[in-house]
Amino acid sequence: xxxxVLIIGGGMAATWAAIAAVEGGASVVIVDKGxxxxxxxxxxxxxxxxxxxxxKALRREAIERQTAKAHGLGDPExxxxxxxxxxxxxxxxxxxxxxxxxxxxxxxxxxxxxxxxMRALRDYALSVGVVILDHHPALELLADQxxxxxxxxxxxxxxxxxxxxxxxxTILATGGVAFRSGLLGSHTNTGDGALMAAExxxxxxxxxxxxxxxxxxxWASTRTLPYTAARYFDAAGSELNIPPPRTGHLHxxxxxRALLAGExxxxxxxxxxxxxxxxxxxxxxxxxxxxxxxxxxxxDRFPVKLFGEGTIRGTGGLRLIDADCRTSVRGLFxxxxxxxxxxxxxxxxxxxxxxxxxxxxxxxxxxxxxxxEGQARQRAPAxxxxxxxxxxxxAEVRSLDLGAANARINHEIHDYDRAxxxxxxxxxQTTLTLDTLWRDLSRHGHATGADLVRLRETVAMTAxxxxxxxxxxxxxxxxxxxxxxxxxxxxPRLATRLLVSGLDTVRVTAENSQLEPA
Amino acid sequence: xxxxxFEEACTNCATCVTVCPTLVLEExxxxxxxxxxxxxxxxxxxxxxxxxxxxYVAPDQFARESGPFPLAAANLGVIRHDHGWxxxxxxxxxxxxxxxxxxxxxxxxIATRRYARDFGxxxxxxxxxxxxx
Numbered sequence: 001x002x003x004x005v006l007i008i009g010g011g012m013a014a015t016w017a018a019i020a021a022v023e024g025g026a027s028v029v030i031v032d033k034g035x036x037x038x039x040x041x042x043x044x045x046x047x048x049x050x051x052x053x054x055x056k057a058l059r060r061e062a063i064e065r066q067t068a069k070a071h072g073l074g075d076p077e078x079x080x081x082x083x084x085x086x087x088x089x090x091x092x093x094x095x096x097x098x099x100x101x102x103x104x105x106x107x108x109x110x111x112x113x114x115x116x117x118m119r120a121l122r123d124y125a126l127s128v129g130v131v132i133l134d135h136h137p138a139l140e141l142l143a144d145q146x147x148x149x150x151x152x153x154x155x156x157x158x159x160x161x162x163x164x165x166x167x168x169x170t171i172l173a174t175g176g177v178a179f180r181s182g183l184l185g186s187h188t189n190t191g192d193g194a195l196m197a198a199e200x201x202x203x204x205x206x207x208x209x210x211x212x213x214x215x216x217x218x219w220a221s222t223r224t225l226p227y228t229a230a231r232y233f234d235a236a237g238s239e240l241n242i243p244p245p246r247t248g249h250l251h252x253x254x255x256x257r258a259l260l261a262g263e264x265x266x267x268x269x270x271x272x273x274x275x276x277x278x279x280x281x282x283x284x285x286x287x288x289x290x291x292x293x294x295x296x297x298x299x300d301r302f303p304v305k306l307f308g309e310g311t312i313r314g315t316g317g318l319r320l321i322d323a324d325c326r327t328s329v330r331g332l333f334x335x336x337x338x339x340x341x342x343x344x345x346x347x348x349x350x351x352x353x354x355x356x357x358x359x360x361x362x363x364x365x366x367x368x369x370x371x372x373e374g375q376a377r378q379r380a381p382a383x384x385x386x387x388x389x390x391x392x393x394x395a396e397v398r399s400l401d402l403g404a405a406n407a408r409i410n411h412e413i414h415d416y417d418r419a420x421x422x423x424x425x426x427x428x429q430t431t432l433t434l435d436t437l438w439r440d441l442s443r444h445g446h447a448t449g450a451d452l453v454r455l456r457e458t459v460a461m462t463a464x465x466x467x468x469x470x471x472x473x474x475x476x477x478x479x480x481x482x483x484x485x486x487x488x489x490x491x492p493r494l495a496t497r498l499l500v501s502g503l504d505t506v507r508v509t510a511e512n513s514q515l516e517p518a
Numbered sequence: 519x520x521x522x523x524f525e526e527a528c529t530n531c532a533t534c535v536t537v538c539p540t541l542v543l544e545e546x547x548x549x550x551x552x553x554x555x556x557x558x559x560x561x562x563x564x565x566x567x568x569x570x571x572x573x574y575v576a577p578d579q580f581a582r583e584s585g586p587f588p589l590a591a592a593n594l595g596v597i598r599h600d601h602g603w604x605x606x607x608x609x610x611x612x613x614x615x616x617x618x619x620x621x622x623x624x625x626x627x628i629a630t631r632r633y634a635r636d637f638g639x640x641x642x643x644x645x646x647x648x649x650x651x
Contacts, residue, residue, distance in 0.1 A: 034539030038563040043539070046618060100612045108616045115566055115601060116612070135541055157541050182579060187540050187559035220560055220579045225618060228625025231632075243640040244629035253646045260649045270632065272624040278614050282621075284600030285562050291596075292577040292589050421648045478643075488644045 001165045003029040003131070004374035005367070006151055008138045008193060009173030010036035012047065012356070013336025015121035016089070016363030017171050017370070018130040024371025028130045029165060031154060033137035033174075033453075034188050037122040040175050041312055042114045044185035044285060045223065047356035049090055051110035052083050059083055066354065070346020071480040072495035073206075078343040081323075082354075082361035089364055096120035096127075110353070113283075114185075136163060137453045140387025141170065141196045141332070149200060149331035150383050155453055162449075166383070168374030169331055171366050172197055176312035176337035177464045179410045183214060183307045184221040184285075191311075193338045194318060194467075195460035199386045200329040203319040203501040205340040205511065207464075208471035209481040210314025211419060212349050213252050215266070218303040220289035226279060226297060231267045233301060234258065249420070249483050255306055256416030265301040308414030313351035314481055315341040316468065319499055324369035325362050331373070333366040335359070342497055347480025389438075389503070390445045390455040398444035402458045405437060409461045413468065421485040427473045434466045442504065467500040474498055474508040519558040519582050520575050522590065523549045527572035534564040534573060555582050562597050571595025571604075 005021040007014050010032025021028045032039050052062045063079045090109050091099075097120035102108035126132060138154040142164070151166040174193030178186030194204060215230070216222045232240045232255065242254045258264045276298050280287050290297040311317065318327050318334035320343065325333045336359040341350045344358050385391075412430045413419065441462060447455045475498055477491035478484050496512040520542055523534075528549040535543045535550050540557040543550040543564070549572070560579035574590040576583040598604050602611025633640065 034541070035537045038537050038561065038567075039539040043563060044561050046615075048619060098608060098612055100610070100615065102616060111616060111618055113601075113612065113615060115563070134536070182559075185539075185559065185561050187557070187561075220577055225622055226625075228622055229628035229632075230625075239636075241637050243637075244633045245626050246630055247640050250640060250643065250646065257646055257649045270628055272621050272628065274617070275621045275625075278617065280600045281611065281614050282618050284566075284597050288562060288575075288593075288597060289577040292593055294589060417649050423648070485644070485648060 001029070001163070002167070002379060003027045003165060004168045005029070005171065005370045006031070006165050006167035006169070007171045007173055008152060009175060009336075009338065010034065010132070010134070011040035011173065011175055011336060011359070012042050012118065012121060013338070013359040013363040014171070014173035015125045016360050017173060017335050017367035018125045019128055020364045020367025021371040021374070022128045022130055024368050026371035026374050029133065029167070030125070030130060031133045031136040031138055031152070031165065033135070033192070035134045036125070036132050037118045039188050041178070041183070041185040041189060043118045045114040046111060046283065047114060047117065048111040048353045049086050049109075049360065050083055050353040050357035051086065054084070054087060066344070069348045071348060071490070073342050073346035073497055075343045081365070082344055082357045085361035085364050086357040089360060093120050093124060096123045138192065138196065139452060139456055140385055140391065141200055142166070142383035143200060143386055144383060147200070147330065149329060150379070152196070153385060155449055157450055157453070160449060166379050168377035168379070169333065169370035171333040171335060171370050172318065172327070172338045173335045173363065174338045176310060176314070176317065177461060178310040178312055179308065179413045179461055179465060180406045181308040181310060181410050181414050182221050183309050183312065184223065186312065189310070189312060190457040191460040191464035192456065193334065195456070195463050196386070197318050197327055197329060197332060197334065198463060198501065198503055199388055200332065201501070202327045202329045202332065203499045204317060204467055205319040205497045205499050206314070206342040207311065207316035207467045207500055208475045208498060209316055209342070209347050210311050210468070211308045211414060212313040212351060212481060213306040213308060215255065215304055216307050217289050218305045221307045222286045222289060223283050225283055225286060226268050226271050226275065227266065229268070229270045229272065231270065232258065232304075233265045233267060235263045235265070240264065252306060253420045256420040259305060260416055263303050266304045267301050268298050271298055306416065308410070308419065310413065311464070311468070312337060313349045313355070315345045315347065315350055316471070317341065323365070325366035326369070333370050335362040335366045347482060349481055389442045389459045390447065390452060393442070393444055393446045395443040397446040400440065400445055400455070402454055405458050406461065408433065408437065409465050413465050422472055422483060423486040424473065427469055430469050431466070431473065434462060434469060437462050438466060463503060466506050470506045470508050471498050471500050519555055519560055519579060520552055520564060520573065521583055521587055522574045522585060523552070524572045524574070524594065525549050527570050527594070529570050531569065533567050533569065537567045538564055565597045566601055566603060568598065571598065
C-alpha cells in the first residue's frame with residue numbers, strides 16, 4: 001500500500017493531523033493499534049482545551065501566565081500558535097459534535113466529552129476521505145538508504161496478516177506512555193512510537209517531567225471529578241492529614257505514604273452538592289464502579305489508590321526540531337502526547353487544557369507540513385526495516401514472561417516510594433533493573449504476529465522507562481513535575497531541556513550545552 | 519472487566535468486536551465471544567457502543583469476576599443512556615457538561631478551606647519523609 005501521509009496512532013492528535021493533511025491535498029492513511037474512536041486516554045476522558053478569545057491583551061496575559069507555570073522551559077511563540085489554532089479549528093467539529101450552549105447565549109466549545117469527541121473526529125476524518133485501518137498496530141519504521149523514513153510495517157490483528165505501507169511522510173501520534181498502570185483508557189499507551197523513532201535515531205525531551213497521578217477506587221481507575229473535596233481515613237477510621245489537592249506533590253506524597261502503610265478510604269460526602277445528582281450526566285463512566293458494587297460514592301467510604309499516569313499528563317516525548325513538528329529523523333513527524341509538550345507546558349503538567357490544545361494544534365501543524373512533504377517525495381524503491389529488539393534477537397530465543405516484565409516496569413516507574421520520593425539511590429536501582437530487562441529482551445526476545453505486538457509493547461515500555469529514569473537521574477534539582485527528594489531546590493543553571501536518546505546505551509545531553517547537568 | 523454478553527438482547531451485530539480498543543472480543547455464532555478478557559481495560563466503550571444494551575462490564579478492572587451478576591440487569595444500557603446515545607438526536611445529554619471545570623474547582627476550594635480549619639497550614643516542601651527511611 002502507498003500513501004502520501006501515514007499516521008501511526010488514532011487519538012485526537014492523529015485525527016486532527018489526518019484532517020489537516022487531506023485539506024493539504026494528500027492521501028492519508030491512519031493505522032491504529034485499537035479502534036479510532038475508543039483508543040487511548042481521550043475516549044474515556046474529557047479534554048478541556050486552552051481557550052482564549054482573539055483579543056491581544058487576553059492572549060498576552062494567558063501566555064504570560066502559562067510561561068510562568070512552565071518553569072523556564074516553555075516557548076511563548078508556540079503557546080501563541082496553539083491558542084490560535086485551537087480557537088480556529090475546534091469549532092470546525094460542529095457538524096460532528098453536539099456542542100451545547102455556554103449559558104450566556106453563545107456556544108460552549110472548550111470542554112468536550114471524550115467518547116463523543118473521538119467519535120466526531122473519526123466521522124470527520126472519514127468524511128474527508130482519510131483511510132482508517134483499525135486494529136493495525138505498527139511494529140517498525142522503514143527507511144531509505146539515506147535514513148529517511150518512508151513508511152512502516154505492522155500486523156493486522158483481525159486479519160492476522162503483516163502489513164507494509166510506503167509513505168512520503170510519516171507522523172507518529174501514538175500518545176504518551178502509562179506503563180500499564182491501569183489508568184483509565186491507557187492500555188494501548190505503551191510508547192510504541194517513541195521506540196520506533198528511537199530505532200531511527202530520534203531524540204526525546206522532557207522525559208523526567210512526570211508522573212502525575214489520578215486518585216480512584218482501588219479496584220478501578222476513574223476520572224477524578226468527584227474526589228477533589230474528599231476526606232481520607234485509615235483502616236481504623238481515623239482521618240488522615242492529607243494536605244489539599246492544591247498542594248500538588250505534597251498531597252500525593254501524603255496519600256502515597258498512607259497507601260504504603262495500609263488501606264486508605266475516601267469519603268466523598270463533602271463533594272459539591274450540585275455535583276451529586278449530575279455526575280452521571282457529566283461523566284457517565286465515573287459512577288459505574290460504585291453502582292455496580294452496590295455503593296453510593298457520596299455516602300459510602302471506599303478504598304482508593306493513586307494510579308500513575310506515566311508521561312500522559314507529564315510533558316516528555318519525542319523532541320521536535322522545527323515549527324512543523326519534525327523529529328530529528330528525516331521524514332518523521334511527532335504530535336500530541338507522543339511529542340514533547342515542553343514547548344507549551346514546560347516542566348509543568350500540560351493536563352487540564354494545554355495538552356488538548358497541543359494535540360489539536362500539533363496535529364494540524366504536522367498534518368499540513370507532512371502533506372506538502374509527502375506529495376513532493378518520490379516513493380523510495382527499497383526500504384530498510386529499522387525494528388530491532390523483539391524482531392532480531394542477539395542470542396538464543398527464549399520465552400519471556402511479559403506479564404511479569406510489564407508489572408516490573410510499572411513498579412519501577414510508579415511505586416509510590418520511588419516515584420514520590422525520587423532520589424539517586426532508588427533511581428540507580430531502577431536503572432540496573434531496567435538495563436537487565438532490556439538486555440534480556442535484546443538477547444532473547446522473538447515473536448511473530450499478535451505475540452510480536454505484545455512483545456514490542458514491553459520493549460517500548462522498557463525503553464521509555466529507561467529514558468525517564470536516565471533523565472530523572474541527570475536533572476539534579478526539582479522543577480515542575482520533576483521532584484527530587486535529594487535536590488529539592490530549583491537550580492537556575494539547569495533551566496534547559498534535557499535530551500535523551502539511544503537504546504542499548506542511553507545518553508542524556510542538555511539542549512543548551514552551556515547548561516550541562518552536573 | 520467485561521463479564522457477560524446477554525444472548526436474549528444481543529443481535530450479534532458485532533459492533534463491540536469492532537470498537538473494542540484492545541480487541542477483547544471475537545465474532546461468534548450467536549453472540550460475540552469474550553476471547554481475551556485479560557486485555558480488557560474496563561473502559562466500558564463496548565457498552566457505550568452496544569445498540570441493544572446486551573453487554574455487562576463488571577466493575578473490577580484487575581480481576582475477572584464470575585457470575586451470576588445480580589446488579590447486571592439494573593445496569594444494562596445505563597452508560598449508553600447517560601451518554602444520550604440511545605435516543606435520536608441524543609437529547610440534551612451534554613447540557614450540564616460545562617459544569618465539569620467549575621465543580622472540579624469547587625471541590626478543591628472545599629478541601630482547601632476544610633484543611634485550614636481542621637489541620638491548619640499545610641507543611642512545606644520536603645516535610646514528608648521517605649516512607650521506607
